[in-house]
Amino acid sequence: MDxxxxxxxxxxxxIRCKAAICRKAGEALVxxxxxxxxxxxxxxxxxxxxxxxxxxxxxxxKYNSGPVVRFPRILGHEAVGVVESIGEHVxxxxxxxVVLPVFHPHCEECRDCKSSKGNWCTRFAEDIVSNTxxxxxxxxxxxxxxxxxxxxxxxxxxxxxxxxxxxxxxxxSPEIPVDRAVLLSCGVxxxxxxxxxxxxxxxxxxxxxxGLGAVGLAVSLFFY
Numbered sequence: 001m002d003x004x005x006x007x008x009x010x011x012x013x014x015i016r017c018k019a020a021i022c023r024k025a026g027e028a029l030v031x032x033x034x035x036x037x038x039x040x041x042x043x044x045x046x047x048x049x050x051x052x053x054x055x056x057x058x059x060x061x062k063y064n065s066g067p068v069v070r071f072p073r074i075l076g077h078e079a080v081g082v083v084e085s086i087g088e089h090v091x092x093x094x095x096x097x098v099v100l101p102v103f104h105p106h107c108e109e110c111r112d113c114k115s116s117k118g119n120w121c122t123r124f125a126e127d128i129v130s131n132t133x134x135x136x137x138x139x140x141x142x143x144x145x146x147x148x149x150x151x152x153x154x155x156x157x158x159x160x161x162x163x164x165x166x167x168x169x170x171x172x173s174p175e176i177p178v179d180r181a182v183l184l185s186c187g188v189x190x191x192x193x194x195x196x197x198x199x200x201x202x203x204x205x206x207x208x209x210x211g212l213g214a215v216g217l218a219v220s221l222f223f224y
Contacts, residue, residue, distance in 0.1 A: 007047075007084045007085065007095055007096075010084065010085070011038075011084075011085045012038050012085070013038065014035040014036065014037050014038070014142075015035070015036045015045070015084075015161050016033060016034070016035055016036075017033070017034065017036060017159065017160035017161050018031055018032065018033055018034070018159075018160055019031070019032060019034045019074050019141070019149075019156075019158060019159035019160065020074070020075070020076075020158040020159070021034070021072050021073070021074055021143070021149060021158075022061045022071065022072065022073045022074070022075055023071055023072040024071055025061070025062055025063060025064035025069065025071065026061070026062050026064065029061075029075070029158070032143060032144065033144055034074075034141055034142065034143055034144070034149060034159065035141070035142045035143075036140060036141060036159065036161040036162065036163060037140045037141075037142070037163070038085065038087070038163075039085060039086060039087035039090075039140070039163050040087045040088075040132075040134075040135065041087050041088040041089045041090075041134075042087060042088075042089050042090060042133075042134055042165055042166050042167075043086075043087040043090070043132070043134075043140075043163050043164065043165050043166070044083055044085070044086050044087065044090060044093050044099070044163070044164055044165075044166060044169060045083075045084045045085045045086075045140075045161060045162070045163045046081035046082060046083055046084055046099060046101070046161065046162060046163075046164060046169075047081055047082045047084050047160065047161055048079050048080075048081045048157050048159060048160060048161065048162060049080055049081055049082055049178055050079060050080045050178040050179060050181075050182045051076050051078060051079040051080075051157040051158060051182065052078045052079075052182050052183065053076075053078075054077060054078050054186050054187060054214075055213070056077070056153075056186075057075040057076060057077065057152075057158075060073075060075060060152065061075060067129055068128055068129060070129070070150035070152075071150070072143070072147075072149050072150065073149065073150040073151070073152055073156075074141060074149055074150070074151065074152060074156040074158050074159050074162070075152045075156070075158050076152065076155060076156055076157030076158035076159070077101070077103045077152060077153040077155040077156075077157060077185065077186060078157065078182055078183065078185045078186045078187065079100075079101050079155065079157030079162075079182060079185065080098065080099070080100055080172070080178040080181050080182045081098075081099055081101065081157075081162070082096060082097070082098055082099070083095050083096060083097040083099060084161065090166055092166065092171070093166065093169065093171060097171050098171070098172055098173070098174045098176075098178075099164075099169045099170065099171055099172065100169070100170045100171075100172050100181060100182075100184060100185050101154075101155040101157065101162075101164050101168055101169055101185060102155075102168055102169070102170060102185045102186075103153035103154060103155055103168065103185070103186070104119060104120070104121070104168075105121045105123075105124035105133060105154075105165070105167040105168055106119060106121055106167055106168075106170075107121050107123040107124055107167055109123060110122045110123040117197075118197070121167070124167055128153060130151075130154075131150055131151040132151065132154070132163075132165065133154055133165035133167055133168065134165060139151060140162075140163035141156070141159070154168045155168065183214070183218075187214035187215055187218060188214070188218040188221070189218075190215050190218065191214070191215040191216065191217065191218025191219040191221070191222065192218050192219070192221070192222045194215070194219060195207075195219050195222045195223070196222060201222070201223070207219075207223065
């Protein structure tokens with residue numbers, strides 16, 4: 001089935017869809033109808049086709065104090081989506097592209113982004129408070145009462161549609177099964193990266209993996 005057949009009718013307009021909203025710390029997520037507004041410059045609106053749960057989502061749903069507390073909020077940061085529409089100055093993505101949102105930004109221009117030693121972008125500072133990468137607390141989500149809903153890690157994948165900055169998107173092959181690709185944005189890359197980039201494991205190394213959650217299993221997968 002063509003996932004882009006109805007996209008053109010929504011381009012440049014708010015989309016009404018459903019999302020799982022965390023309204024208060026420690027409370028269960030609530031499925032609500034929301035409006036997802038069009039992408040601005042350097043942003044892309046995507047239709048989420050697969051998402052998964054990370055322990056970080058659970059942790060942030062329970063925090064009730066500190067600068068990272070933002071409610072109501074749409075959690076979720078591991079996902080695969082299809083580009084529905086693009087904002088101005090977006091050259092690397094087009095409608096219909098299959099994309100992987102990632103919470104670490106990548107400007108592709110700074111020294112660290114160009115280096116093979118890491119991916120800690122120095123142009124876009126680490127920020128888990130803002131809603132949008134270039135627009136601060138501006139939100140692309142509103143609930144049925146017209147109130148803003150906060151983003152999470154610049155992804156917010158627990159929604160049928162979301163808006164993501166191009167610094168947080170990677171285009172992937174549509175041939176990759178989405179239920180596998182969805183793990184690459186956080187858990188698997190964290191585990192493999194720890195073994196490959198941080199521990200500098202090489203053939204013949206002896207290692208011990210403590211804990212076999214998603215990250216630990218990813219480390220083991222790297223060895224295999």
